[in-house]
Amino acid sequence: MNDKQEIILDRFTQLCKAHGLKITPQRMAVYNALKTSKEHPSADKIHKQLVCDFPSISLDTVNRTLITFARIQIIDVVEGQGEPRRFDPNREDHHHFYCLSCNKIIDFHDPDLGQIQLPKEITCTFTITGKRLCLTGYCDHCSHQAPARAADITK
């Protein structure tokens, strides 16, 4: 285990205690796998990755654990398009680009976009808990393969 992982797991221990969750090897593994991910993995992807080192871990536990983490707000769930639910280790304010071809979800940041003013009829009527710009299109890799393709929702 490297330094970065150790810091992540120390923080994890604090968070669990603060929320009355038991610290189990399964939870540590799931937390570590998601937080060191540079992507937006599904429960199944995390499970497949963990099974090598932790053969007995079940998919249900991975999924349930991720949902628990989202509930106590130490990770996020991202908007998709009907595909498997995906999770986001990054809780900073940021925006998403969705590649319609390879299904990658790519983060981007923009200080200007943080300033976005919402119309009053929205802010007064609803309780807003999240605000994000969602772009769709084709990533650099996929645009090269198939330029000017129409959106194909079934991949």
Next chain:
Amino acid sequence: MNDKQEIILDRFTQLCKAHGLKITPQRMAVYNALKTSKEHPSADKIHKQLVCDFPSISLDTVNRTLITFARIQIIDVVEGQGEPRRFDPNREDHHHFYCLSCNKIIDFHDPDLGQIQLPKEITCTFTITGKRLCLTGYCDHCSHQAPARAADITK
């Protein structure tokens, strides 16, 4: 059939011909049901609605038809959170508010937001086909019921 529906179906006939699609009663029914909807229904919801007047229509046909319509870009698919895929009759530029409690998706418009400038590293690298602000939170109805509730991804 009222005037509005007649106009919708005239337009539909044109669109089908333009894309080489046969005009079937099933397609007319699905198109009409979606385009007169004020919501963002799932295939199952549209199917349940149609079955009263059209008992033999199958869910597969409804789903396939909606996907066909999305492919020729006469309707849209909306971003969800792993829940069933939902469709949007409204092809104007607009934004979405997602109620985390009742799963309603509510449209809003904002001229200022149309002007949003994206960072160069995004526009230069990727092919952007869609741009939308996605808000999450609790709608007026749900905020009253359960104020200050934490996000509960499993409803």
Next chain:
DNA sequence: TTGACAAATAAGTATTAATCCTATTTAATA
């Protein structure tokens, strides 16, 4: 350090959404 207990897990089952398969029907065209 141990024992008691509530919480968490694994594994199997159930449910739900989406898709596939194929025999039959139907819209479009001449």
Next chain:
DNA sequence: TATTAAATAGGATTAATACTTATTTGTCAA
């Protein structure tokens, strides 16, 4: 009206997620 390719219904399949329950395990107090 006959031909033909496209579309449909309905059943089967797959994939993701949630539920159920017996067993295991982390926590905490003695």
